[in-house]
Amino acid sequence: MRIIRGLLATxxxxxxxxxxxxxxxxxxxxxxxxxxxxxxxxxxxxNYVSIVAPDKTGGQVLYLADLTVPGLPKAIxxxxxxxxxxxxxxFATDTRLVCMVTLQMDEGGETLNFSRxxxxxxxxTDVKQLSARNGGRSLGRVFYGGGIIDWDLPGKPGKVxxxxxxxxxxxxxxxxxxxxxxxxxxxxxxxxxxxxxIEKPRSEASEYISDGHGNVRIMGITxxxxxxxxxxxxxxxxxxxxxxxxxxxxxxxxxxxxxxGGFEPYAVDGARNVAYGFDDNNGYSxxxxxxxxxxxxxxxxxxxNDVDVDSLIQIGPSNRVVGASYxxxxxxxxxxxxxxxxxxxxxxxxxxGKPAISFxxxxxxxxxxxxxxxxxxxxxxxxxxDKTARKLEPLLPVRAELAGMKLAEMKPITFAxxxxxxxxxxxxxxxxxxxxxxxAIVMPHGGPGSRDxxxxxxxxxxxxxxxxxxxxxxxxxSAGYGNAWFRRNGFQSWRTAIxxxxxxxxxxxxxxxxxxxxxGILGWSYGGYAALQSSVLDPGLFKAIVAIxxxxxxxxxxxxxxxxxxxxxxxxxxxxxxHIREGSPARNAGQIKAPVLLFHGDQDTNVKITQSRLMADRxxxxxxxxxxxxxxxxxxxxxxxxxxxxxxxxxxxxxxKAMGIPAN
Numbered sequence: 169m170r171i172i173r174g175l176l177a178t179x180x181x182x183x184x185x186x187x188x189x190x191x192x193x194x195x196x197x198x199x200x201x202x203x204x205x206x207x208x209x210x211x212x213x214x215n216y217v218s219i220v221a222p223d224k225t226g227g228q229v230l231y232l233a234d235l236t237v238p239g240l241p242k243a244i245x246x247x248x249x250x251x252x253x254x255x256x257x258x259f260a261t262d263t264r265l266v267c268m269v270t271l272q273m274d275e276g277g278e279t280l281n282f283s284r285x286x287x288x289x290x291x292x293t294d295v296k297q298l299s300a301r302n303g304g305r306s307l308g309r310v311f312y313g314g315g316i317i318d319w320d321l322p323g324k325p326g327k328v329x330x331x332x333x334x335x336x337x338x339x340x341x342x343x344x345x346x347x348x349x350x351x352x353x354x355x356x357x358x359x360x361x362x363x364x365x366i367e368k369p370r371s372e373a374s375e376y377i378s379d380g381h382g383n384v385r386i387m388g389i390t391x392x393x394x395x396x397x398x399x400x401x402x403x404x405x406x407x408x409x410x411x412x413x414x415x416x417x418x419x420x421x422x423x424x425x426x427x428x429g430g431f432e433p434y435a436v437d438g439a440r441n442v443a444y445g446f447d448d449n450n451g452y453s454x455x456x457x458x459x460x461x462x463x464x465x466x467x468x469x470x471x472x473n474d475v476d477v478d479s480l481i482q483i484g485p486s487n488r489v490v491g492a493s494y495x496x497x498x499x500x501x502x503x504x505x506x507x508x509x510x511x512x513x514x515x516x517x518x519x520x521g522k523p524a525i526s527f528x529x530x531x532x533x534x535x536x537x538x539x540x541x542x543x544x545x546x547x548x549x550x551x552x553x554d555k556t557a558r559k560l561e562p563l564l565p566v567r568a569e570l571a572g573m574k575l576a577e578m579k580p581i582t583f584a585x586x587x588x589x590x591x592x593x594x595x596x597x598x599x600x601x602x603x604x605x606x607x608a609i610v611m612p613h614g615g616p617g618s619r620d621x622x623x624x625x626x627x628x629x630x631x632x633x634x635x636x637x638x639x640x641x642x643x644x645x646s647a648g649y650g651n652a653w654f655r656r657n658g659f660q661s662w663r664t665a666i667x668x669x670x671x672x673x674x675x676x677x678x679x680x681x682x683x684x685x686x687x688g689i690l691g692w693s694y695g696g697y698a699a700l701q702s703s704v705l706d707p708g709l710f711k712a713i714v715a716i717x718x719x720x721x722x723x724x725x726x727x728x729x730x731x732x733x734x735x736x737x738x739x740x741x742x743x744x745x746x747h748i749r750e751g752s753p754a755r756n757a758g759q760i761k762a763p764v765l766l767f768h769g770d771q772d773t774n775v776k777i778t779q780s781r782l783m784a785d786r787x788x789x790x791x792x793x794x795x796x797x798x799x800x801x802x803x804x805x806x807x808x809x810x811x812x813x814x815x816x817x818x819x820x821x822x823x824x825k826a827m828g829i830p831a832n
Contacts, residue, residue: 208564222807254268260358268284281773331352336349350370398733400737444457449471476649481493548566550565575624592641594639607827610639690713767796767815768781
């Protein structure tokens with residue numbers, strides 16, 4: 169337990185300890201704080217853990233914990249630039265880490281995103297860029313710095329398989345021979361940086377999948393048109409064992425609704441000689457195994473007739489497939505590995521509150537495991553489990569600020585839409601509340617191709633502890649419930665999606681949960697769009713609107729992608745027709761009656777800040793009450809303690825004023 173105390177003590181260096189009291193300012197500060205852990209990784213031997221954690225300034229710190237000796241984890245690297253983010257670090261060997269950094273650059277008013285990989289010794293020294301450097305004759309720039317597709321090369325410790333974008337070269341006046349252009353694969357030594365070409369670059373290659381033991385078995389080809397735009401289809405090829413010839417495997421095509429259809433491979437099991445992937449099964453996504461022996465046989469591994477099976481569970485340096493998951497009322501995992509299935513069931517019963525259990529990483533031999541346990545009333549805790557010793561040790565909490573706080577339970581519910589369809593959702597009431605005559609918030613999720621799930625949610629918990637009932641509807645247009653539920657997505661089928669959102673508010677009132685004059689709506693991204701558009705459809709329903717990074721004009725959203733290769737995909741998702749005008753809140757600002765509060769980061773590349781600026785201008789022109797808060801140098805996710813604290817505090821005060829609730 170000495171190690172555990174050391175880890176917690178280190179967490180306190182970067183995170184403030186819980187403050188006394190639960191007044192508005194204190195709660196906003198505690199819930200606005202970023203998670204104390206961004207990512208964890210275990211060394212191949214199982215004795216070390218790397219920890220990527222945010223600091224108070226918006227940067228990140230990389231720690232190394234030696235689990236074999238007492239003492240504090242050591243901070244081995246700090247990343248303090250606001251436009252650079254340390255996303256993850258993984259062990260290539262027990263003494264060498266590989267990390268990924270994303271960078272943003274403003275060029276002519278356009279925010280450009282880059283990623284780069286680098287390697288370093290586990291004491292923080294000998295830092296080297298792992299992403300290939302392009303010479304002065306390269307034509308163009310590389311935004312994607314490559315990715316590790318295989319960490320476990322037999323007999324080659326310290327070497328990985330890494331994808332690389334090759335640029336065309338200007339070879340005029342030289343004897344240099346171009347290596348080609350496009351995405352290829354190299355074998356790279358993470359210490360010496362020696363490189364060996366494994367897969368020659370192909371101009372339309374978009375993906376390579378290894379078997380986890382050094383063999384590239386699947387390649388994805390994404391064709392483009394003459395202007396460089398993606399065509400909305402991916403063709404997958406495979407190799408038989410001990411062959412270098414590519415053969416056709418499957419095709420995936422985007423529909424006019426934005427859905428992708430066809431077998432999409434995610435992983436290869438070399439021992440079984442199959443590819444695991446997802447495909448349609450009676451209108452729902454299911455997990456299949458397709459043979460890679462030339463026969464093309466396809467076996468249903470896991471499917472359901474009520475929700476999509478949407479996630480593959482892998483573990484260890486070889487990314488061994490051990491299960492799959494889906495979300496009903498809760499996220500469920502079905503393990504194919506009998507030992508892990510038994511272990512997960514036992515841990516789920518043994519840990520307090522019967523939390524959801526997920527395996528994060530493992531040692532190379534899988535004798536030591538990193539796992540994460542959380543629930544609706546528990547932000548979560550990381551643990552280490554030693555199979556040999558049968559010993560479970562807590563490592564780090566995700567949100568140290570919330571330790572000891574009584575949080576609000578999230579309960580699955582259904583409510584009837586106007587046409588009688590039962591809409592699933594989650595209702596969270598203030599702790600100890602009778603659940604009657606409360607101020608309430610409808611909180612539609614982002615996406616639109618997403619859904620809400622049971623579990624801890626910092627936004628929901630803040631508002632619940634401030635006395636609001638919060639309802640999160642999985643309206644039609646949400647993902648996870650099959651193709652029929654997704655319909656033509658939440659933009660093209662906006663009347664149905666937003667109708668369901670509004671019916672969530674009406675249900676709160678009809679059940680006596682919400683006081684009719686104290687009903688607000690708040691959403692992020694597509695959820696912000698839904699919050700604004702809800703009052704276009706029914707101007708009198710909500711008394712206050714909070715929209716964070718919202719889409720406000722569908723044609724503008726389309727235009728924002730015209731210079732990007734995925735423009736046809738976005739164009740197809742948005743579609744054409746009367747819904748462009750009718751379904752854009754900025755074009756219908758005059759119909760909105762409730763006061764509006766907007767938040768947006770000025771470096772947002774998912775939804776540009778021009779969307780919120782347009783909405784604010786249109787509302788002001790219509791004589792409506794609106795305020796726009798712009799966060800400098802922040803993206804779509806507002807990864808800043810100060811920004812999130814302000815968002816919570818200011819939105820709470822705004823909602824209370826609009827609903828006539830005394831500030832406290």
